[in-house]
Amino acid sequence: MARPEKLYKTPVIAIVDDDRSIREALDDLILSCGYQSRLFTSAEDYLAAEDRASIDCMLVDVKMPGLTGIELQAVLNEQDTRKPPMIFMTSYSDNKTRTAAMSGGAFAFLGKPVNFSQLVQCLERALKR
């Protein structure tokens, strides 16, 4: 696929989710929005990636084996590098988790199953920043 040149860079969205169905569905959704996505199966997988600087936004599952989404946010907050806006998605939208995510600087906290238009709008707002 021909890449648009430097004038306009296609936004890159990282999807961090341990579930393959979710990962692939979100991947296609992002593609249909005209963005580009990078898929990670876990928080550790994401932290191991080398060129994280190119990532413009993150869609992160809260509950994952190993580091949770919230813990991943804490690790990123400690690192000096610029952190992209993080959008959390979870089936367990309890207040405690939400508060932990928002106070850690999350951009949004969405319930699963994901409200499609809410997610699309949320992505657009995050990328405008």
Added chain:
Amino acid sequence: MPSLELVNPKRRLSARYEIGILSFAFALALTVFYLDTFTDIHSALATLYVITLLLSAETLTEKGTLLLTAVCVGLSTLSYAAAHGTDADLAAILRLAVAVAAILITCALIIRNHRARHDLLKSNVALKSSEERYRTIFEQSRVALWERDYSEVRALLTKLKTQGVVDLRAHARDNPDFIADCIERIPTVAANAAALELLGNVSAQNDGSTRRYIAQDDATFLDLMVAIFENQSYFEGKGTVVTSDGTNKLVLLTVGFPVDVANFNRVIVGMFDITERELAQKALFEAQADLALASRAATVGALSASLAHELNQPLGALVVNAQTLQRWLDRDPPDLMAVSRSAERIVRDSQRASDIIQSTRSLLSERTPVLEPVSLADLVSETQALMDGELSRNRIAFETSEAPGINNVSAVRIELQQVLINLITNAIQAMAATPEELRRISVSITTADGQGVRVSVRDSGPGLSADILEKLFKPFCTTKETGLGMGLAICRGMLEARGGSLTASNHTEGGALFEMIVPMEAIHE
């Protein structure tokens, strides 16, 4: 040396009196001897020695009497020899013979009398110690015991029988005063300490006490009357008594009826307080039922939580995929390649959701409870015990009948019990508007023509309307304001899953009739 004892050591007469009598006897003997030897009276004077023997009989032992007899015979012979020498006087010899015979016969009679009296004394002593033992047992037993006079009530029952009464229970139903009348006819003769303790300190002699402590709706007393009526030798039953402070106690009642009708005036009645035991057992039953219910609820809860979590992923993906597909289609021109990719993922995720449900189902069937041999009669009586409070609160008579030769079934005990509890609860609620004296639940256990065992639960309520009968087993059908309407639907499902069935109808004589068929061997997947 007892063998040489001539005088009876056990005196029954005062010593002075005895010495007087003996002196008289001695004097008499001397007089007789003198007259017999030295006078010429032609009569059997020696016969009078008999009086000496009789007078000293009380004082002498058996050996003493024998010795005295020998002396008397000797004296008679001596007198004869002195008076007649060696002349053979036939008349004199005859007189001597008569006298000796009289003395010997008297001796024999005295000894026989002695022995008879001795035996009588011995058996008297034995009787006395037996009575004493009985008293000790009666008084000191930890079991509450009464002696009651049942002779009058027995006479009444016998009279009824001669008047042609065959079914005493029916008679009692027709004559409401019958029970009270019977109770009144049974006075208490004695009660032991444990009995007084059991009922609180009521006076054993108080005639009214019997009536006072038998609980109002106690059916055991009638059973007891039936046992007497049918000439049974023994009665055992559970009854409720009211103690002097007004609390109810559950007792095990045992009555052994005497073989000799004359002894019905002192019948031993034993009671054993089993309140604690029954309460503990009931608590155990309730705990088991609660546990079964709780574990079922917990299983359902845990299961639905895990199902919800598992299904959320593919369902979430499905929604996103479907909406993304829409976006590809809305493009101009539509991106059909992308549409195809989305559709493929939709198929795959749907399959995954279906697999989750499938594996949950197989997981569930692996966890089916174990089959065990179940006696339906026992199960019914356990369930009755479990619901005893509910039944008596609503004043409902509960009857169980079991056809002979019913075998145990192999079933999941708790499932059958849940169905029974459901049916009995429904019956209780159905009879809320029925007059108290007519409220009755009859459970009968019969064979179901080779299919298994049929358990019928019949109430005496208004029965089921045609409208209700039609949709009774459908979920969410209820006649109760607070009911969910799931009970019967679940019961039927549970029985059918094991190869049984549950049907409802109206009994020809009124009331609703629920029949469950329990197969001999439950289906076990």
